[in-house]
Amino acid sequence: MRQRVTTTGRTWMSLFCTAALFTAAGVAAAEDLVLPAGNILSNPSFETNLTGWSTWQGTLARVSHASAPDGAYVVRVTRSAGDAYSLDDAPDAVASTTVGTVYRAQVFIAASNAGTVGKPVVLAVRERNGAGTSVGYAESPEVGLTMAFQQLTVETTVQQTGNTLDVYVLQSNATAGNAFLVDALTLAVVPPPTPGEPSQLLWSDEFDGLAGTLPNPQVWEPVTGGMWDNGRTIQQYTARPQNVQHDGSGHLKIIARRETYTGADGVTRDYTSARIHSKGRMERQYGYVEVRLKAPTGLGTWPAAWMMGSTGEWPANGEFDIFEGEGPLPTLAHGTIHAPGIAYGWGPPGQVDYAPARVGDAWRTFGIFWNANRVEWYADRIKRFTFPRGTTGTWVFDQPNHLLLNLALGDLGGDPTNTVFPQVLEVDYVRWYANAPSN
Structure with a gap:
């Protein structure tokens, strides 16, 4: 089990080896991918407001961007405290899970300024029970932010019925003035594979x-x-x-x-x-x-x-x-x-x-x-x-x-x-x- 821990004490658990949560993940340039259908997330591209999103140790601003992957606007997430900050869905994307369901999350991210280029960022999906305890976690490969948009992808398999599922984008190694851009967040159910024939x-x-x-x-x-x-x-x-x-x-x-x-x-x-x-x-x-x-x-x-x-x-x-x-x-x-x-x-x-x-x-x-x-x-x-x-x-x-x-x-x-x-x-x-x- 690997843990992502910031000096502020917030912990993210990644169960790559001990759980069937991290089944597929990837990184691609914005021009290479088409947004998937069946998106569960509301307001994924921030075209009119920031409804459905919050931040941890940061501030949010809706800004226009000529290279926005979807539409004309993106959200800028700016660090306000600590060595990590994030964009979080609010409320949780999935209010009640069904065991065995596979979800795929995707997002386009970019650095907002030169001082944030190279800083590590991940897309994470977390499953929590009624007591708020994390029982499942998956994250995309960690990448360094660039001025061009990149797409992150991660899949997770629900471990228990009746839990919640939330999605967030986290930048670590943060310092004063850091900010990143986010657009076209998606979370969709992955259809089960069709059984084959031996x-x-x-x-x-x-x-x-x-x-x-x-x-x-x-x-x-x-x-x-x-x-x-x-x-x-x-x-x-x-x-x-x-x-x-x-x-x-x-x-x-x-x-x-x-x-x-x-x-x-x-x-x-x-x-x-x-x-x-x-x-x-x-x-x-x-x-x-x-x-x-x-x-x-x-x-x-x-x-x-x-x-x-x-x-x-x-x-x-x-x-x-x-x-x-x-x-x-x-x-x-x-x-x-x-x-x-x-x-x-x-x-x-x-x-x-x-x-x-x-x-x-x-x-x-x-x-x-x-x-x-x-x-x-x-x-x-x-x-x-x-x-x-x-x-x-x-x-x-x-x-x-x-x-x-x-x-x-x-x-x-x-x-x-x-x-x-x-x-x-x-x-x-x-x-x-x-x-x-x-x-």
């Missing part, structure tokens, strides 16, 4: 077996016992159809039950479930793996669809989490990658919030694409993050991977004591394509 199917399991039968033994092997989690989860994995079976309608069900059971490892536990993998039976290197599933959201559940490299021990063999859910956060779905020095994606950007719906309220589709150069995570066939090779840590993903499906209990899933059982992870299919969805 191509060149290489392999699939559609789970078309007879009701009550175990998954195809030529592909899947049940893994039994308490597993390698150092006792953090509390289920006993079994190979019984009571815990993993076809439903006869084209789905595989992994069923967690509250029952006392002593497993092959000699450990007696109070819950049973299943974990299956395809190691040594169905392994591939590179491509796009997609799972369509309906996940349980009861407290205590920790469902997952994932992959691991088939040679070596964790984390040196690498891990792709196509989907993980966790009982305490039933609206969230996660996608992550793990390797030595790499734990990327838990939380934004590897997170989708379906609030107010729960993950398990509908069938969801999740996928991982990887090749020698990058890893991509998809939710609902929309790309949510890209992890390029060389970003950090040790790249260990150039080997065949096998598939895993399981429903754990406890640990990240929480305490299942008061949860109604059985809890079920339903899987419609697992498919392996050569190419990921394009969007």
Whole structure:
């Protein structure tokens, strides 16, 4: 987390790495861009007055300008105190947010005098809750002011429903006499991308077996016992159809039950479930793996669809989490990658919030694409993050991977004591394509 702090004590938080807020930003000359439609901001170009705008540690004046990007007038923001000052929307641009909505803000800015040339400026969008606490922040790349107008752009993704969103332009390193010009401020909703279609199917399991039968033994092997989690989860994995079976309608069900059971490892536990993998039976290197599933959201559940490299021990063999859910956060779905020095994606950007719906309220589709150069995570066939090779840590993903499906209990899933059982992870299919969805 990086903070922008002035000597006056006002703080701006930029969550580039820990939140999926800063998704795109840029700078361009005024003559290169056309103002977008659907502007939420009122009075964006100051043609008649300054209604809808205020300032922090500055003064505002509406002035004519021969090079105004939109119309004939701009607003001049002049420093009055401190080492930073800003132009702020008033009131907030968005009075009540909806989680997951993406907004794009843009503005044209220029120095008002030679003494302000080179001073740093950003366009910022801030999300605050009812208590006024900042819960999300995004800013454009910082640029030096010039006498010619430049356009700044930033995108932000709303983190919570019911918050406010405000927009401001901030100049820092300010000194006496500094002033900057602003015109054509816009804030608009970015339409969601259209889900793409993966191509060149290489392999699939559609789970078309007879009701009550175990998954195809030529592909899947049940893994039994308490597993390698150092006792953090509390289920006993079994190979019984009571815990993993076809439903006869084209789905595989992994069923967690509250029952006392002593497993092959000699450990007696109070819950049973299943974990299956395809190691040594169905392994591939590179491509796009997609799972369509309906996940349980009861407290205590920790469902997952994932992959691991088939040679070596964790984390040196690498891990792709196509989907993980966790009982305490039933609206969230996660996608992550793990390797030595790499734990990327838990939380934004590897997170989708379906609030107010729960993950398990509908069938969801999740996928991982990887090749020698990058890893991509998809939710609902929309790309949510890209992890390029060389970003950090040790790249260990150039080997065949096998598939895993399981429903754990406890640990990240929480305490299942008061949860109604059985809890079920339903899987419609697992498919392996050569190419990921394009969007």
